[in-house]
Amino acid sequence: MPQQEEGRVTAGDCAIAWHAAGDGPLLAYLHGAGGLRWGRALDGFAERFRVVAFDIPGFGGSTLGDSVQSIPDAADALAAAMEQVAHGERMHLMGTSLGGRTAAWLAVRHPQRVDRLVLESPAAFRPPDAPPLSSFPPDELRRRLYGNPEQAPPTDDPAVRQQQFQVMARLTKGVGWDSELEARLGEIEAPTLVLFGTQDGLIPPEMGRIYKERIPQAFLTYVYQAAHAIQWDRPDAFVDLVSDFLERGEAFVVPRAKATAG
Amino acid sequence: MSQPPLVFSFFHLMAWPYLEQPPAAWPVAHRLFDPRRGPRLYGEYLDQMALADELGFDWVGCNEHHYTSYGLMASPTVIGGALTQRTRRAKIAMLGSLVPLNNPVRVAEEYAMLDVMSGGRLVAGFIRGLPQEYIAYGVDPDESYERLAEAWDLILRAWTEPEPFGWEGKHYRFRTVSIWPRPLQEPHPPIFISGGSSDSVRLAVERRVGIGVALASAEIARAQFDSYRALARAAGWEPTRDLFFWDQAVHVAKTDVAAREAFRGPTDYFYRYLLVPTRRANELVIQGGYYHDPADRERRLQRVRQRETVTLESEIEQGRALCGSPDTVVEQIRRWVPYVGHGVLNVRFQVGTMPHDEVVASMRLFATEVLPHVRDL
Numbered sequence: 116m117p118q119q120e121e122g123r124v125t126a127g128d129c130a131i132a133w134h135a136a137g138d139g140p141l142l143a144y145l146h147g148a149g150g151l152r153w154g155r156a157l158d159g160f161a162e163r164f165r166v167v168a169f170d171i172p173g174f175g176g177s178t179l180g181d182s183v184q185s186i187p188d189a190a191d192a193l194a195a196a197m198e199q200v201a202h203g204e205r206m207h208l209m210g211t212s213l214g215g216r217t218a219a220w221l222a223v224r225h226p227q228r229v230d231r232l233v234l235e236s237p238a239a240f241r242p243p244d245a246p247p248l249s250s251f252p253p254d255e256l257r258r259r260l261y262g263n264p265e266q267a268p269p270t271d272d273p274a275v276r277q278q279q280f281q282v283m284a285r286l287t288k289g290v291g292w293d294s295e296l297e298a299r300l301g302e303i304e305a306p307t308l309v310l311f312g313t314q315d316g317l318i319p320p321e322m323g324r325i326y327k328e329r330i331p332q333a334f335l336t337y338v339y340q341a342a343h344a345i346q347w348d349r350p351d352a353f354v355d356l357v358s359d360f361l362e363r364g365e366a367f368v369v370p371r372a373k374a375t376a377g
Numbered sequence: 378m379s380q381p382p383l384v385f386s387f388f389h390l391m392a393w394p395y396l397e398q399p400p401a402a403w404p405v406a407h408r409l410f411d412p413r414r415g416p417r418l419y420g421e422y423l424d425q426m427a428l429a430d431e432l433g434f435d436w437v438g439c440n441e442h443h444y445t446s447y448g449l450m451a452s453p454t455v456i457g458g459a460l461t462q463r464t465r466r467a468k469i470a471m472l473g474s475l476v477p478l479n480n481p482v483r484v485a486e487e488y489a490m491l492d493v494m495s496g497g498r499l500v501a502g503f504i505r506g507l508p509q510e511y512i513a514y515g516v517d518p519d520e521s522y523e524r525l526a527e528a529w530d531l532i533l534r535a536w537t538e539p540e541p542f543g544w545e546g547k548h549y550r551f552r553t554v555s556i557w558p559r560p561l562q563e564p565h566p567p568i569f570i571s572g573g574s575s576d577s578v579r580l581a582v583e584r585r586v587g588i589g590v591a592l593a594s595a596e597i598a599r600a601q602f603d604s605y606r607a608l609a610r611a612a613g614w615e616p617t618r619d620l621f622f623w624d625q626a627v628h629v630a631k632t633d634v635a636a637r638e639a640f641r642g643p644t645d646y647f648y649r650y651l652l653v654p655t656r657r658a659n660e661l662v663i664q665g666g667y668y669h670d671p672a673d674r675e676r677r678l679q680r681v682r683q684r685e686t687v688t689l690e691s692e693i694e695q696g697r698a699l700c701g702s703p704d705t706v707v708e709q710i711r712r713w714v715p716y717v718g719h720g721v722l723n724v725r726f727q728v729g730t731m732p733h734d735e736v737v738a739s740m741r742l743f744a745t746e747v748l749p750h751v752r753d754l
Contacts, residue, residue, distance in 0.1 A: 310545075313530060313534075321538075323540075323542075324538065324539060324540040324542075327540040327541070327542070328540060334541075334543060334552075334553070335540060335541070335542045335543065336542065336543030336544070336545055336552075337534060337542055337543065337544055337545070338545045339527055339530065339531075339544065339545060339546040339547060339549075340527075340546075340547060349545070352545050353545075356543075356545050367552060368543075368552040368553045369552075370552070
């Protein structure tokens with residue numbers, strides 16, 4: 116595993132913790148509702164990028180300031196943190212699930228911060244009839260998250276999970292379908308790759324087409340034999356595909372035996 | 378519970394009938410194919426399929442085989458395209474493209490074309506293929522199930538996803554897919570798979586699609602359908618018989634004696650000239666993981682070996698052939714339908730060397746003197 120560095124920056128009334136590894140173009144990462152899990156995929160990215168994983172306000176080492184009452188607020192704080200860490204440069208931005216929803220908001224509100232955008236199983240549009248995550252018993256939640264449980268990270272401490280659910284409830288106000296974001300997806304300037312696992316048990320993968328329809332330059336990819344946690348179910352395929360997109364942008368649709376930046 | 382009506386599927390292999398002696402092995406040397414005789418042969422075979430539509434058969438069926446005199450349909454969709462223009466009513470059953478061996482996006486496109494060109498008459502077979510086809514197309518047969526399952530998901534996605542999408546699979550990878558046309562039938566054409574092994578039956582039950590069994594005795598067909606029914610019931614649903622097709626060779630003549638006399642030579646040719654040469658290739662392929670269940674492998678080997686001792690009588694006895702006067706064939710169908718429990722009779726009239734005029738005469742007799750008496754079974 117590449118050597119990790121850590122730090123904290125101040126963004127408004129939040130302290131934002133970051134964890135970084137690797138060298139290369141900057142790739143900011145926003146975790147899902149289970150907090151940061153640094154696994155095989157992030158290691159893989161760290162071989163090609165300088166990966167900077169930020170803790171969303173209220174998660175891990177980041178504090179939840181009073182000013183942060185919503186996902187867009189969290190996105191503002193994270194954008195401020197990105198600006199400091201990247202010394203004003205743009206970064207590629209990748210977000211998973213809740214982090215994907217946050218990353219989409221960040222790209223809407225702070226287009227100047229984001230180079231290319233990757234949304235892994237973004238959790239902005241859960242159909243109204245889908246039961247809330249907190250309603251699933253831990254075993255079932257795990258089955259819905261991971262298609263390949265042997266490769267999954269260990270289960271959370273229930274107390275931590277409980278706290279994460281509370282932060283998520285505050286930020287999302289329990290709204291699973293973010294109509295405000297839906298209305299503003301068209302403002303995203305960054306070329307965007309949206310990924311859904313074909314076996315996603317939390318969000319129907321077909322929700323991917325909403326992003327594809329509305330974001331001006333978007334690519335939607337279904338990852339076979341992956342559930343919600345694509346980077347744990349298919350880590351190598353995930354790293355290859357996403358890296359190719361980050362390195363080549365829209366040219367990644369062209370198969371090349373030896374991919375070149377473009 | 379009332380069962381859906383029986384479906385009569387006119388299935389064609391498009392055999393090459395002009396071999397003078399049995400080929401030594403598969404693949405069959407193509408010097409034995411005479412292209413000058415091809416146009417007329419394809420013409421007659423297509424005439425037979427168009428006639429089936431006129432005579433009231435419910436489906437016309439095609440399939441895919443490679444490097445062999447057994448069938449001249451290396452690409453069933455080419456024949457399917459012709460059938461969209463030569464039939465009006467019958468469903469066009471692709472039984473079908475060998476999904477693990479072809480580009481799945483191409484299968485999705487060609488099937489969608491056939492569905493649209495035929496006005497929504499496609500039956501979509503996602504067929505795994507005979508063992509030797511894996512040699513023909515250079516694909517590891519041990520991957521056949523995985524490839525079938527993945528290609529299936531990809532084809533469904535290509536048919537139903539309104540936005541361009543990428544596919545990051547285990548066996549297939551496409552950065553962007555957006556097929557034109559898309560199928561006419563909603564949500565998509567009905568799907569059948571081949572159901573010769575226990576793995577196939579499981580997969581079909583899981584996805585609630587139909588299965589077909591070919592070149593199998595009534596006993597084997599019944600066993601496959603029984604195991605489908607048992608698995609479905611265990612999962613809480615009751616399959617209807619239209620999910621099961623079973624293939625039988627047919628010849629009808631005025632009398633039993635005339636029918637058997639006419640059918641003996643073509644049946645013999647079908648087995649000894651067309652099928653038996655594939656035995657070694659079959660054995661080579663299935664030594665590996667082509668079947669996950671060793672019992673499936675044993676059954677397959679046994680069936681392949683039994684072909685060497687087949688007679689017309691054993692064919693009739695075991696149900697692989699319907700042969701005789703109209704009354705006799707009615708009686709045979711009345712016997713097998715309740716025993717096997719199939720709802721789709723996938724019948725082959727052109728067997729081996731059976732000449733065009735005799736195929737046509739047999740089809741007409743079947744349509745006028747057999748069909749009316751078995752339609753309501």
